[in-house]
Every structure is written in C-alpha cells, then in structure tokens.
Amino acid sequence: MPYLLNWPCALRSKALLLLTTGLLAGSTVAAAQTKPAPAKPRNFTRSAHLMGSHFTFTAVSSDDSLAWRAIRAGIREASRIDRLCSYWDSTSQITQVNRAAGLRPVVVDQEVYDLIARTLKLSELSGGAFDITFAGGEKIYKFDRQEHAALPAPEVVKASVARISYKKVLLDPAQHSVMLQDKGMRMNLAGILQGYGVRRAQALMKQMGIRGGLINGSGDVSCWGKQADGSGWRIAIGDPAFPQSVSSWLTVSDMAVVTAGNYEQYFTVKGQYYGHIINPHTGYPAIGLRSVTIICPDVELADGLDEVVFVLGPEEGLAFINRLKGVDCTLITNDGRTLASKGMQVNYYHNAGAPTSAATSAPKP
Known part of the structure; x- marks a missing residue:
C-alpha cells in the first residue's frame, strides 16, 4: 500500500481506476449470477355474474398486474354491453326501441345499430330460423x-x-335508427348478446397485451393463444343424457365453441320431449335435438347459429x-345419436370421469 501511495499522482489515479473497475466488474458478474429468472406465464382466472349468467375470464400472462387489469376490463366491457342491450334493463336502448314499437324510430348507438343489422343478416341467411323479434310471441308453454x-x-x-317477423x-x-313496424312487437338480443359480449371482452383483453386467454x-x-404450459385449450362438451358429465372434447386455439341445449327447460306430452327453443315460424317448440355445439372463429356468430340449427332440426x-x-358442428339428437359436420x-369420451379441461361448453339456459 505505501508503494502505491508513493506513485506519481497520474499513476495512482490510473491504478485506483483499475482497482475500482475490477471491483465493479466483479460485482456485475455476481449480480448476473444472482439475477432472478424471468417470471413464467400463468393462468389467471376470475368468475363473474353477467347477463344473468355465470362467466369465467382466464388470462395467460407472466405479469400478475397486467392479467388482473385485463380481466377486470373484460368484465366491465361485458357489463357495459349488457346495460346497453339488455331486454330487461328499463334504460337500455333495446327497451327504448320496444317502447316505441309501431310509433316511431329510435336513434341508437352505431354499435347497437350494427349488432341488430348483423342479426337481420343471420335471419335472412337462415330463412327466419333466427329472429330477434321472438320476444313479441305469447308465452303459451310452461317448461x-x-x-x-x-x-x-x-x-x-x-x-x-303473429307479432314475430x-x-x-x-x-x-x-340516422342509425331502429323501428319495429307494428305495435306489440318486441326484440330481444338474448340469442346473440352473450356471444357479442364475449367477443368484445376478448378483443379488449388482447388489445391490452394478453396473448392467450x-x-x-x-x-x-x-x-385465443395458448395456455401457460404452451398447450391448446381443451373444451369439454356436456352429455345431455347424464347432466354434469362429458360426451366429447376437443383441443382448440383461436376458436369459439358454443353449446346450446334444451334438456334443462322442457316438458313432455305422451312421452314426446319439447324443449324451450321455439320455432318462430310455427310457434311450436323445436324438436329433434337435445344439444347443438358450434365451432367457428367468431363467438358471436356461433351464438346465433346454435339456435338456427335447433330450429331447423337434425x-x-x-x-x-x-x-x-369455416363453421363446424356436432349435434346430439333426441334419440341419442351424435351427428357431426x-x-x-371431436374426441368422444366414453370413460367415467371428465378429462382435464380449461372449460366446459355446457348448454346455455
């Protein structure tokens, strides 16, 4: 040390710099060796009661804060759509249109106008098997x-x-206005609204940076995307013959799987089974099918198509x-047959327990 201190000033400074640099380099190496590994992606899930139904939201992320923010945003978006378009909310724009039936057109948000326009295209495509004016029908059945x-x-x-058309x-x-031509007519977007809410919530979560969910x-x-472990999403399809059990399953990504069933709300006459989905042309319950599952990229479209298939029959x-x-389906008939497009x-499940799955596409009420 005295030897170092007797060096000329410039040499002492250079030596101290070298020593300091060496110490810092050692510290950097130590820090690099102890730096924690990047957080691994995880599945974050939360449930919510929305649109009169049970919803679950799953986000795949390595950022806890981002995942929960995105899930909360998705829940708020679905709730917003419900308030905007609910048949039961006295302040919704759909209720306003219904109140003015046969009287005057009602100006609605462009979003609501576009959604109604898409339902009418589906009605035209299906020959009226899907019809949002079904709410004007008289309730003559008890399921x-x-x-x-x-x-x-x-x-x-x-x-x-008589008032369905x-x-x-x-x-x-x-003017992006909507009018129901006759007094007594009513529209209800229930046949497609949940699918639209899911689609909008998903778009928002993806926009926020959630790459899988x-x-x-x-x-x-x-x-969309993959699960936290890199695998696809396994969706189980319920079995109408054995409630709470599984008939089949499939693994998908960037896809919608929508199931509708009429085996929870029904009545029988002389052994004939009548479910709650009504044919808007005849007024009689649609018969022949117990479960319809639609698979396609657009969850809103799939939500409407399952009703179309029910009304048209097997x-x-x-x-x-x-x-x-780009649309496929699997159907379960009243007599237990399984049909597929x-x-x-699809993987048909014949064992006792249900497979491990990210979600079960149980029938809508």
Whole structure:
C-alpha cells in the first residue's frame, strides 16, 4: 500500500481506476449470477355474474398486474354491453326501441345499430330460423320438466307468433335508427348478446397485451393463444343424457365453441320431449335435438347459429352448417345419436370421469 501511495499522482489515479473497475466488474458478474429468472406465464382466472349468467375470464400472462387489469376490463366491457342491450334493463336502448314499437324510430348507438343489422343478416341467411323479434310471441308453454296432457290448441299456437317477423325491423343507416313496424312487437338480443359480449371482452383483453386467454359466457366459449404450459385449450362438451358429465372434447386455439341445449327447460306430452327453443315460424317448440355445439372463429356468430340449427332440426340443420365456410358442428339428437359436420374433429369420451379441461361448453339456459 505505501508503494502505491508513493506513485506519481497520474499513476495512482490510473491504478485506483483499475482497482475500482475490477471491483465493479466483479460485482456485475455476481449480480448476473444472482439475477432472478424471468417470471413464467400463468393462468389467471376470475368468475363473474353477467347477463344473468355465470362467466369465467382466464388470462395467460407472466405479469400478475397486467392479467388482473385485463380481466377486470373484460368484465366491465361485458357489463357495459349488457346495460346497453339488455331486454330487461328499463334504460337500455333495446327497451327504448320496444317502447316505441309501431310509433316511431329510435336513434341508437352505431354499435347497437350494427349488432341488430348483423342479426337481420343471420335471419335472412337462415330463412327466419333466427329472429330477434321472438320476444313479441305469447308465452303459451310452461317448461317445468313435467308431463302435460296436450299441446295448446293450434289456433292459440298460431296466434302466439303473429307479432314475430324480422322483416318488420326497419333500419335507417343515415340516422342509425331502429323501428319495429307494428305495435306489440318486441326484440330481444338474448340469442346473440352473450356471444357479442364475449367477443368484445376478448378483443379488449388482447388489445391490452394478453396473448392467450379464454372467456366462457355460460356455454359461449372463446379462446385465443395458448395456455401457460404452451398447450391448446381443451373444451369439454356436456352429455345431455347424464347432466354434469362429458360426451366429447376437443383441443382448440383461436376458436369459439358454443353449446346450446334444451334438456334443462322442457316438458313432455305422451312421452314426446319439447324443449324451450321455439320455432318462430310455427310457434311450436323445436324438436329433434337435445344439444347443438358450434365451432367457428367468431363467438358471436356461433351464438346465433346454435339456435338456427335447433330450429331447423337434425338433418336440415346439419346441411345448413355444411354449406358455411369455416363453421363446424356436432349435434346430439333426441334419440341419442351424435351427428357431426364434414370438417368436425371431436374426441368422444366414453370413460367415467371428465378429462382435464380449461372449460366446459355446457348448454346455455
């Protein structure tokens, strides 16, 4: 040390710099050796009661804060859409349109206008099997899971659908207004609203940086990216014959899987099963099917298509789906048969327990 101190000033400074640099380099190496490994992605899940149904939101992220922020944003978005379009909310824009039926057009948000316009396109495509004016029909059935003596009289059934007609929904694109042509008409977007809510929530979560996730809106399932372990999303399809059990499953990514069933709300007449989905043309419950599962990239479209297939029935419904590009389905008939569209790839489950899955596409109520 004295030797160092007797060096000329410039040499002492250089030596001290070298010593200091060496110490810092050693510290840097030590820090690099002890630096924690990057956080691994995890699945973050939260449930919420929205649109009168049970929703679950899953975000895949290595950032806890981002995942929870995105999930909260998704929940708020679905809740916003419900307030905007709910049939039951006295302040919603749909309620305003219904109150003015047969009187005047109602100016609605562009978002609501566009959603209604898309439902009318689906109605046209399906020949009226899907119809948002079904709410104007008279409630003449009681789906109490009991045996009934008979169906209502034919004239009562016919009268019950007199105010149902999607062709009497009048749109003005310049004013983005909506009018129901006749008094007593009512529209209800329930057949597609959950799918739209899921789609909008998913888009928002992706925009916030969530690269993988899944939203299940009471049977309306939409997923994107991969799970935290890098695998795809495994979706189980419920078995109508054995509630709470699984009939089949499939692994998907960037896809929607929507299941509708009429085996929770029904009645029987002379052993014939009648579910709660009504044919808007005839007024009678749609028959022939117990469960419909639609697979396509757009959860909103899938939400509407399952009802179309129910109304059309097994054979015609399957043929309808086979004509659509990028859409597949699997159907379970009243007599227990399973039918599938041309491109459908599903794993049928025959063992006692359900497979491990990220979500179950149970039937919508």
